[in-house]
Amino acid sequence: MPSIFSKIISREIPADIVYEDDVCLAFRDIAPKAPVHILVIPKHEIVSLADLSESDEALMGRCVVAASKIAASEGLSGGYRLIVNCGEDGGQEVPHLHFHLMGGRKMTWPPG
Template sequence: MSSIFKKIIDREIPADIVFEDDVCLAFRDIAPQAPVHVLVIPKKEIPSLADLTDDDALIVGHCMVALAKIAAAEGLDDGYNVVINCGEAGGQEVPHLHYHLMGGKKSSHV
């Protein structure tokens, strides 16, 4: 069964897409935790951070560069947070690796 993120990639479910290329897709979170809250997902289905292999290094690096580009496009010049939740106990709700880009307010995260 496909995750909700795979359905967004396949355009089966609509999303407010802010960035897309051959490797990743970024869209606004439907329940934002900050004024800017964008999810960046690799198009390759990787369940979680714990499932990464050496073969995924280029994908992860590409996603990080995309995160920086999206942050700049969103005007987050003063800073932002990038969060990855891993596994159910780590707060991951969708079994597809994703990055939360959050900014637009001062963060209390460490």
């Protein structure tokens, strides 16, 4: 069964898309935890960080570079946080690898 993110990639479900290239897609989180909360996902479905292989190295690099570009376009010059949750105990809710790009306020530590 395709994840909700796969359905967003295929445009079966609408999303507020802020960035797209041939490898990644980024859209605003529907339940933001910061003034700017954008999810950056690879278009190729990978369940989690634990499922990465060496062949995914360039894909992951592209997603991180995309996140950096998006942060700049969102005006996050004061800083931001890029988070990846892995597995149920790590807080991952959707079984499709994704980065949370969060900013627009002072981030605290520990995050939770």
